[in-house]
Amino acid sequence: GIQVEQSPPDLILQEGANSTLRCNFSDSVNNLQWFHQNPWGQLINLFYIPSGTKQNGRLSATTVATERYSLLYISSSQTTDSGVYFCAPLYNQGGKLIFGQGTELSVKP
C-alpha cells in the first residue's frame, strides 16, 4: 500500500532554535497537506502544497513531488509550536489523505 514516512519521530528543541521535518511518500500525489496537532488534539492546517515552496510567518514548506518528499521548516521555535506535526499526501485515486505517523515536537523554554 501507500507509504508515508516522517522523520524524525521525536524532536526536542530549545526555544529559538530552528528545525526541519521531513515527509517521504511512496507514490505520486495530487496534493499534500501539513498539519499541527496541538495538545488538545485539534488538527490545524499549516500548508496545502502540491509542489514548490510556501511561507507563512516562521513556517515554510517545500514539496518536491518528482522526488516524493516534502519538508517543513520551523524557525525561531516557540513553546506554542509544541505538538505533533503530520504530513498527509492526497492521492489521485481518491480524496482521502494518507497520514504519516507524525513528528512529535517539544519546545523547551
Place this chain on the structure above:
Amino acid sequence: EAGVAQSPRYKIIEKRQSVAFWCNPISGHATLYWYQQILGQGPKLLIQFQNNGVVDDSQLPKDRFSAERLKGVDSTLKIQPAKLEDSAVYLCASSQIGSGRAGNEQFFGPGTRLTVL
C-alpha cells in the same frame, strides 16, 4: 467563517454499548470525511461522502460501524456494539469540492474522544 463542528467532545461507554457522533461541516462544503485516530498514530479514513453519497467506505468496519449524511449537510457516525479497540478520537473533516481533484483542502473538527471500558 465557522469551522467544522463535532459533538460530543468526550464519551465513555462500556463495551457492547452503542454510541453516536455528530458532525456539521463548513457551510457549502460538498465532501465530508470521518477519520479514526488511535493514540500515537495518524488519522485513518473510515468513510467519505460527497453530498449525500458514499465515495469510499473501504476501511469502515461495516459489521459494527455505520454512517449517514441524509441531506448532504451534517452527518452521524454510529458504533454498535462497541469494542475495546474502538477507543480512539473520531475526527470529522470537510472540503469544498470533490475527491481526487486539485484544490481539495480538508479542514478538521475538534474530534470526539471515545473511551470504551
